[in-house]
Amino acid sequence: MQRSDVVVIGAGPAGMAAAATAAGHGASVTVLDEQSRPGGQIYRDVDRAGPARAAILGRDYLHGARLSGELRAAGITHIDGAEVWAIEGQGRVSYTRRGCAAQIEAGRLILATGALERPMPVPGWTLPGVMTAGAGQILLKQSGVLARRAVLVGCGPLLYLVAAQMVRAGTPPVALIETQTRHDLTGAARHMGGALRGWRHLAKGLRLLAEIRRAGVPRYTGARGIEIEGTDRAQAVICQSGGKTHRIACDTVLLHHGVVPNTQAARSIGVRHRWDAAQHCFAPVLDTWGGAEGAEALIAGDGAGIGGAVVAELSGRIAALRAVEQLGRITEGERDRLAAPLLRARGRERAVRPFLDAAYPPFAEALAPADSTIICRCEEVTAGDIRGYARLGCLGPNQAKAFGRPGMGPCQGRYCGLSVTGLLAQANGQTPDETGYMRVRPPLKPVTLGALAQMDGTGDGAR
């Protein structure tokens, strides 16, 4: 079987930085990522983007090219297109690549699986033509494809970024429907404290907004009653804003109200998770280094709690220092000395989060959708169904599966897990921690028998 001192799952900023740091201390490193090229979400496909795309995507994006360059250092094997579907025992990782299964044994395991967009169940969100804003951005980053007539709906810095990128590309969105209110922003101001950095983020946001405004994109703020209209595809977004009801015709709807940690891999190995009230999601319980409670693994990046790309990169390096220390390649003293400036920088970056979290709270209607709104996209379970299970005595998401299969489709709860926990907690008057989350079991991704059959005794099938 293949073996590496350090196995990193995820080639976003956290995973790339972790790999470079660990290899820099002489460890053999393997990075597995299901995408065909490195970069993760923020730096998706950065090595291939030509000058035209780079100009649209901006400076932050190009920083990723430096990181992906570090992946080519000696000692690092990057296995692209590798879907990790199981992690067992002492760091044995199973994955599928090009239809063949394979396994690798890790000395130390670093999970850097990033974030998912927060599920935004509103009426009509399953229609063709409705995507996440991140998906709209991936189309642009990865393929140079843009929606001609799109409405962006929701809140958060990423929504403005995508809108501004569409403006730069010459296809401005038809409208921006924003769910946050002026009150959210003024309320957030008290979190600024001494964190000047907050102003920098705010200024960046204001520059994006100015770009959007100059392009003449209509904005509807404090929007409520959001619905997507259409029978076999999205045709319009309905909303209330400024005391009026609006109907905005479009072909594409891009939804976004924040990102949440992708906890699938961590949960599958029994890492303990806790509800983070400020970020309104579950996050793994970790020590300073990213060491997980409940399993032998380090976790770095947005999968450890949402911190953004800079925090992801820093926490990747911090986790890697811990890994090489555990492997005996550096002493604890060296680890602490090398980590000190990184920890300070991470602390400064994190100081802005309370402000961002308060300025862009999740859309309340999507946290408590109308009874008829679909929650589980795969099995088409509605919010009313979940409330019905609660009336019948259902207390937790695992019990809910027995009532009506929410979370049992192919996405395994990635886009309904938080909604199911939220709805059951509301209905039963419990906290999200008391309600708990769906148990995640391997395979994390479907594996075919054919892929398993290709796995030879050495587990080296897919290289």
Place this chain on the structure above:
Amino acid sequence: MKTVSPFLELEEKPRVGVTFEGERFELPEGENLAASLLAAGVRVFRRTPVSDAPRAPFCMMGACFDCLVEIDGVVRQACMIDVVDELEIVRPGAEAAKGTDDAAK
């Protein structure tokens, strides 16, 4: 079925021929399959096993499974595949698009 696509492609690239539900499309070689089918005007990638509702790519990052298609008898996520010559793509059968959880137990 070929309508004006709601999507625009910024760059011209060399194309190869694929079929989707028997219809021929010229897609950019080596590009993402889901993105290329969307840009080519394909609106419905699959229908749900529960209510036969139409679906198309939602997340573009391998998480939602709404982009499932069937290629050579295997159901796969179109957003995780690159375009190669001669792909024969169909909508997955109702059985094939079902969850994996049952099988995993």
